[in-house]
Amino acid sequence: NAGVTQTPKFRVLKTGQSMTLLCAQDMNHEYMYWYRQDPGMGLRLIHYSVGEGTTAKGEVPDGYNVSRLKKQNFLLGLESAAPSQTSVYFCASRLSGSSYNEQFFGPGTRLTVL
Amino acid sequence: DQQVKQNSPSLSVQEGRISILNCDYTNSMFDYFLWYKKYPAEGPTFLISISSIKDKNEDGRFTVFLNKSAKHLSLHIVPSQPGDSAVYFCAAGRAYSGAGSYQLTFGKGTKLSVIP
Incomplete structure (x- = not known):
C-alpha cells in the first residue's frame, strides 16, 4: 500500500514550457487535491476533485489545469x-x-521555473 | 483575508518541556479542525483533530484544545521530544456545507524546534 505518490519529485522548467505533474493514490479515495506551498504562505489549494471526471477550482487556480480521468489519478x-x-x-x-x-x-514535487 | 492564522512562525522548547502551538480562526462556519506535522522534504502527515462539539481531544502526548468563543485552538505536546521538531500546520474545515465541506483552509505553519 503506497498511499499517495507523486511524479516527478523534482523538475526545472524554463519560462513558457509546459509540464504535467502526476498524483496517484491506491486507497480508493474519492476526493483528491492539489496544493502549493510557498515560504511563509502555508498550503494553498489549487484545484480539487470529488470524483472521477469532476474537478473544481480552489484558492489559486490561475495558470493551472487538472484532469481526473481515473479515480486513482489526478493530473x-x-x-x-x-x-x-x-x-x-x-x-x-x-x-x-x-x-x-x-x-x-x-x-x-519541487518545481523551479527559470 | 487569512481565515486561519498561526501567528508564531517559530517556537523553541527544551526537551521534556511542554510545547504549545496556537491557532486562531475568523470564520465561524468552521466546525472541525486538524493539526498536521511536516518534516523537511516530506508531505504533511495528520496528527490530531477536533470537532466543534468538543473542547478537548487527546492522543498520547498530543492534546488539542478548542475555545469556540475565542475562535482559538492550541496543540499541546507533553513531553516534547527532539523528534517532534517539524513544521506544524493548523487546518480548518466545514463539515456540513456542500462544496465547502470538501476543502481545508490551512494556516501558514509554526516551526517547532525541540532542543535536547
Whole structure:
C-alpha cells in the first residue's frame, strides 16, 4: 500500500514550457487535491476533485489545469510555466463520507521555473 | 483575508518541556479542525483533530484544545521530544456545507524546534 505518490519529485522548467505533474493514490479515495506551498504562505489549494471526471477550482487556480480521468489519478498541468509557479506542489486524497476524514498527502514535487 | 492564522512562525522548547502551538480562526462556519506535522522534504502527515462539539481531544502526548468563543485552538505536546521538531500546520474545515465541506483552509505553519 503506497498511499499517495507523486511524479516527478523534482523538475526545472524554463519560462513558457509546459509540464504535467502526476498524483496517484491506491486507497480508493474519492476526493483528491492539489496544493502549493510557498515560504511563509502555508498550503494553498489549487484545484480539487470529488470524483472521477469532476474537478473544481480552489484558492489559486490561475495558470493551472487538472484532469481526473481515473479515480486513482489526478493530473496537474502547467501550460506555460512562469517563475511565479516556482513552488513545492503537494497532492492529497481523502475518503468520501464523513467530512472529518483527514487528507493524506504525497511527498511533494519541487518545481523551479527559470 | 487569512481565515486561519498561526501567528508564531517559530517556537523553541527544551526537551521534556511542554510545547504549545496556537491557532486562531475568523470564520465561524468552521466546525472541525486538524493539526498536521511536516518534516523537511516530506508531505504533511495528520496528527490530531477536533470537532466543534468538543473542547478537548487527546492522543498520547498530543492534546488539542478548542475555545469556540475565542475562535482559538492550541496543540499541546507533553513531553516534547527532539523528534517532534517539524513544521506544524493548523487546518480548518466545514463539515456540513456542500462544496465547502470538501476543502481545508490551512494556516501558514509554526516551526517547532525541540532542543535536547
